[in-house]
Amino acid sequence: MRSGAYYTGLDIAQGPVDMVNHRILQNNLNGKALLGDVLQLRLPKNSFDYIVEIGRLRHTGNLHVAINKSFTLLKK
Numbered sequence: 001m002r003s004g005a006y007y008t009g010l011d012i013a014q015g016p017v018d019m020v021n022h023r024i025l026q027n028n029l030n031g032k033a034l035l036g037d038v039l040q041l042r043l044p045k046n047s048f049d050y051i052v053e054i055g056r057l058r059h060t061g062n063l064h065v066a067i068n069k070s071f072t073l074l075k076k
Helices: 014-026 063-073
Strands: 007-011 031-035
Touching: 007 014, 014 031
Parallel strands: 007 031
Antiparallel strands: none
């Protein structure tokens, strides 16, 4: 974010979402964290240049669908 990238985060728990959004505002950065589940996420296809996943997709209950959903969010 400090280099100008816009950050979008996702978590299923309100606490981490609130903390990240607070830190973004506190540091005057561009981004937001969203509360939600990748399996039910309603974001436009081809929305992201990159997706970084750190050990979360395997906890969704359906790894195959979570990976496929993530791929639809990536720009070509």
